Amino acid sequence: MSDHDHSHKPAPMVDEVSDFEILEMAVRELAIDKGLFSQEDHRVWTEYVHTLGPVPAARLVAKAWLDPEYKKLAAADGVEASKAVGVDWVTSPPTQFGTPSDYCNLRVLEDTPKLKHVVVCSLCSCYPRPILGQSPEWYRTPNYRRRLVRWPRQVLSEFGLQLPPEVEVRVADSNQKTRYIVMPVRPEGTEGWTEDQLTEIVTRDCLIGVAVPKPGITSNAKRPIRKAIHPVQHDHDH
C-alpha cells in the first residue's frame, strides 16, 4: 500500500487489453477448440489477406489502356480479365470457391469522357478485396454511404474532384454479389508510357472512383491516419 496520497493511476495504455481483444481471443479459441476451423486456417487466411492490395486492379486498368481487345474483355467479363493480372476470383482464395464475402463477380466500370463512375456500398462496405485489398476506413463510414448515393458531386468535390455538368456521374451501389472497380479515362501526358508506368498512377482512390489518375501522382491524397492502439504486426497496406 502506497504512502502517497494520490488517486489510483490506470495501467499504461500499452499494457491494457481491451474488451474487444478479450472477446476476440475468446471467440477464436472457442471456435478452434470446437473444431469449427483450425489455427492453421486462421493463419492461412491472415496470410492471404496480407497478399492483397490495389496493384492487380491498377495493372488491369493499365493493360486495358494499352490493349483495346483486353479493354473490351475487362468491360464484358471482369472475372476473366482478372486472370491476366494474377487474380482468379474462384481459386486464388484458400477456399477454392472465392472469398466468402467478396464472391466471384467483378465488374469493371469503364469511364469515358462523358461518363464517370464512383463506387459505394450503401448497405455495408462491400469491396473487391481479392483485386484491390482492404477497403479504406472512410469507405466504411455511414457518412460516405449515406451521402454518396444522393450528393455524389458534393462528396466528390470534397475529394477534390469536380466534373462538368455534361459528364454523367454514375454512382454504382454494390448492394449484392457484384464487386466493382472503376476503369478511369487514360489521362493526357501518358503517351508512350509502359504498363508499369501507367500502373503506378492508377491509385486505390482512382479505382474506387473518387480520384482520377494524373501523371506524377502515384499515391492517394493525404488524409489523417487514425493510429491503432495495438496495430497489426506487419503492415499489409500497399
Next chain:
Amino acid sequence: MSKIQHDRTHHAKMATGVGDPQCFKGKAGKPKFKIGDRVSVKDLPDIFYTRTMVYTRGAVGEVVELVYESPPAEDESWDNTDKSEWFYSVVFKQNDLWPEYSDEFSNDSLETELSERWLESA
C-alpha cells in the same frame, strides 16, 4: 435438450472450383426482364432484412444487365438457398430518385442490383 444438426459442407460441395454466384447458374429459370426494359421497384414488405434499398422503392429505371442467378439475400441470410432468382443491374436517373437533385446535372445516374421479385414492368 434439442440440438440442431448442421451440414457445414453443402456450400463447399456445390461451389468449390466453380465460384459463387456461378454455382447457382441455371437455377432461376427464365428471366422475366431483358436488357432495355423499364422497370419499377415494388415497395414490398421488408421485415427483418432486405438488400433492396428503400431509396429505390417506387422508382423507375432501366435494366442494363442480367448479372447472375442467386438465392435472394432475404433467403440466403437464413441459409435458405434452395430457390434462386435472376438479379438485374438497373440504372436510375438521379433526378428521379432525389427531389432536390439539380437539373444542372440531369445526366447523372445511379446503378444498383435488384432481384426479380422486387421488379415489375413500368
Next chain:
Amino acid sequence: MSSATREEVLRHLNTVGYIQPALHKQTHAPSPDEIDHSLFRAYTRPVHDVGGEADIPIRYEEKEEEQWELNTFATCECLAWRGVWNAEERRRRQNCDVGQTQYLGLPYYGRWLLTAARILVDKQYVTLTELSDKIYEVKKRYE
C-alpha cells in the same frame, strides 16, 4: 488568429452540436395506438439501409488496423470457409439484427466480433455458459 483560438473555435463548434432542442420523446413501451405507420416503418426498418439519409461533410480518415480487427476478419471468413455461416447470414446479423443503437454506437469491427460470438451460441456450437466462462478465463490472463 492564434492556433489556441482555432482549437477553441473548433472545440466550440463540436460542443454546440451536443446542445439540442428537447424534441426527443421518451418512450417506455408505448401502447399500440401511439405508433403510426411511419413510426412502425422507422422502428422495423433494416438498420443498414442508410443511403440518402442526411449527413454533413466530415474529415475522411485512413485508419491503422488493430491486430484484433484483422484477427476478427480472419475468424469471420474462416467461419464461412468452414460452413458455419455464409457472408449474407453474417451481414444480416451484423448490420441489422444488432439494432439501431449498436449499429451506430459500436466500432465497425466491434459488430463483426459480437456477431461472430453470437453465431457460435445461436447455432449451438457453444453454450452461452461456455462463452462466458471463456471470456472470464481470458480476462483473468490479463489481470
